[in-house]
Amino acid sequence: MARVTFKIWRGDKQAGEFKEYNTEVSEGMVVLDAVHQIQAESANDLACRWNCKAGKCGSCSAEINGMPRLMCMTRLNDMNLDEPVSIEPMRAFPVMKDLVTDVSWNYRVKKKIKPFKPRLPDNDDGSWNMQQQDVERVQEFRKCIECFLCQDVCHVLRDHHKHDEFIGPRYFVYNAALEMHPLDEEDRLADLKKSQGIGYCNITKCCTKVCPENITITDNAIIPLKERVVDEFYDPLTKLFRIFKPRK
Amino acid sequence: MSEDLSSLKRRPWGMTLRQDTWWIVPLVVFLVLTSFVVYATWAAFQNEHYVHRNYLSPFYSPLLFTGGDMGISGDGHQHGLFGDKPGWWLLPFFSPALLILPFPAGFRMTCYYYRGAYYKAFWADPSACAVGEPRNNYLGENSLPLILQNIHRYFLYFAILFLFILAYDAFSAFFFDNDGDGKFTNFGVGVGTLVLCMNVFLLTGYTFGCHSLRHLVGGWMDIFSSTPAKTKCYDCVSCLNRQHMVWAWCSLLWVAFSDVYVRLCSMGIWTDVYFTFT
Numbered sequence: 001m002a003r004v005t006f007k008i009w010r011g012d013k014q015a016g017e018f019k020e021y022n023t024e025v026s027e028g029m030v031v032l033d034a035v036h037q038i039q040a041e042s043a044n045d046l047a048c049r050w051n052c053k054a055g056k057c058g059s060c061s062a063e064i065n066g067m068p069r070l071m072c073m074t075r076l077n078d079m080n081l082d083e084p085v086s087i088e089p090m091r092a093f094p095v096m097k098d099l100v101t102d103v104s105w106n107y108r109v110k111k112k113i114k115p116f117k118p119r120l121p122d123n124d125d126g127s128w129n130m131q132q133q134d135v136e137r138v139q140e141f142r143k144c145i146e147c148f149l150c151q152d153v154c155h156v157l158r159d160h161h162k163h164d165e166f167i168g169p170r171y172f173v174y175n176a177a178l179e180m181h182p183l184d185e186e187d188r189l190a191d192l193k194k195s196q197g198i199g200y201c202n203i204t205k206c207c208t209k210v211c212p213e214n215i216t217i218t219d220n221a222i223i224p225l226k227e228r229v230v231d232e233f234y235d236p237l238t239k240l241f242r243i244f245k246p247r248k
Numbered sequence: 249m250s251e252d253l254s255s256l257k258r259r260p261w262g263m264t265l266r267q268d269t270w271w272i273v274p275l276v277v278f279l280v281l282t283s284f285v286v287y288a289t290w291a292a293f294q295n296e297h298y299v300h301r302n303y304l305s306p307f308y309s310p311l312l313f314t315g316g317d318m319g320i321s322g323d324g325h326q327h328g329l330f331g332d333k334p335g336w337w338l339l340p341f342f343s344p345a346l347l348i349l350p351f352p353a354g355f356r357m358t359c360y361y362y363r364g365a366y367y368k369a370f371w372a373d374p375s376a377c378a379v380g381e382p383r384n385n386y387l388g389e390n391s392l393p394l395i396l397q398n399i400h401r402y403f404l405y406f407a408i409l410f411l412f413i414l415a416y417d418a419f420s421a422f423f424f425d426n427d428g429d430g431k432f433t434n435f436g437v438g439v440g441t442l443v444l445c446m447n448v449f450l451l452t453g454y455t456f457g458c459h460s461l462r463h464l465v466g467g468w469m470d471i472f473s474s475t476p477a478k479t480k481c482y483d484c485v486s487c488l489n490r491q492h493m494v495w496a497w498c499s500l501l502w503v504a505f506s507d508v509y510v511r512l513c514s515m516g517i518w519t520d521v522y523f524t525f526t
Contacts, residue, residue, distance in 0.1 A: 016256075089256070155386075158378070160386040197390065200390055201389070202394075204364050204374065209377055219492075226398075227468070
């Protein structure tokens with residue numbers, strides 16, 4: 001047992017500041033436990049979004065000691081508790097109150113992405129034939145819990161606020177899951193290049209680093225999509241080759 | 249005008265609440281890449297000491313010309329690609345490395361791994377994850393000049409060609425001239441042979457783990473099960489790609505070391521140890 005100081009950002013859309021709280025922590029506690037304890041002991045009005053406490057709902061995203069992380073998956077015994085632990089809301093989205101941010105922009109972006117468009121069924125009963133080998137690649141992308149930590153750490157959104165020109169890593173993963181699906185026939189490459197701004201990504205790999213599901217976002221989703229965009233818009237040789245050899 | 253959705257003020261350059269030593273990686277990348285560029289530029293302008301017996305520095309490979317003033321014999325296996333230096337060669341101080349190096353340099357400059365690394369280390373865009381940036385404006389790889397990064401695959405084609413050339417150099421490094429008659433026919437192994445073989449090995453690991461190659465050999469497909477050969481290629485490239493960063497750094501450092509080795513042997517500062525079987 002030890003007393004630890006937490007600096008928690010308190011405020012709303014207009015203004016806010018860090019406030020210090022002191023609480024007792026014990027072995028096995030995660031940051032979310034400490035926040036709940038502080039709520040119970042000294043800050044009943046502290047706003048914090050959470051749900052599963054198991055790293056699967058993606059609700060308790062915040063910035064802990066400057067890095068975007070899930071509060072429920074950040075163990076206190078992995079941190080230097082001699083220094084105050086800072087907790088602030090995600091910086092890429094508007095603050096609603098304290099640690100709660102308005103992430104609705106993400107859902108608006110998702111609606112704009114062309115949905116799944118399967119090819120005609122392979123069988124008379126309306127079903128398709130698929131091999132496991134063909135869906136393995138996109139299964140990685142289906143692990144996403146939409147915690148939006150990747151969106152938060154991406155400097156294009158976080159520092160440059162290109163929310164209306166750039167959809168962020170989460171939605172490149174979503175696009176990749178659709179684009180690489182063996183049944184899908186939709187073409188999203190023009191959207192990726194123009195309205196979704198894949199060219200803004202400069203491959204910092206920060207999204208991959210913060211992903212709590214360990215999705216290899218940059219190498220397996222964004223770069224392959226960039227390469228498909230290159231096929232379509234920047235590489236005349238490949239484009240010529242693909243005329244004779246279609247993608248699907 | 250972009251929609252500003254965040255309500256917290258952006259942090260100035262270098263500011264962060266991170267408590268770890270986030271600045272070490274960009275600093276090391278900056279120092280290593282700068283050192284490499286400075287050394288490679290210096291070595292490229294030297295135009296001498298790039299051949300030692302049957303060893304050829306990778307910076308000067310393929311050997312474009314042979315000629316007395318270059319200190320290279322036209323005999324043996326070390327034939328210049330274009331024979332002896334022609335009489336019309338008007339630039340006596342123009343090093344062949346300056347014609348060769350732009351291709352591997354372009355491959356590394358446009359490499360997806362290095363891009364991320366040098367944007368951080370040299371341009372602070374950002375310096376590290378969740379660390380404040382120095383500039384407000386940002387164009388990314390959407391417009392000139394960085395839109396040119398999209399030609400990476402064309403540099404890849406040259407890089408693969410260079411692998412064959414360097415493999416030939418490494419193969420040639422197994423044949424020594426015991427009699428001093430200018431004929432490199434004695435099979436053997438020297439430290440330089442191992443250095444050049446390792447260079448080819450590391451460059452192969454780096455080149456064949458390239459993201460563009462991964463796409464070209466199979467990543468562009470959505471259905472793998474119908475093309476087992478392409479799938480195998482894709483799996484192999486993906487396997488190398490997972491450690492692309494490690495291959496990138498090891499091959500970069502080793503190619504510089506290979507040049508240093510040949511250079512110092514050629515200058516007589518280091519002595520190459522070798523033995524022959526025939």
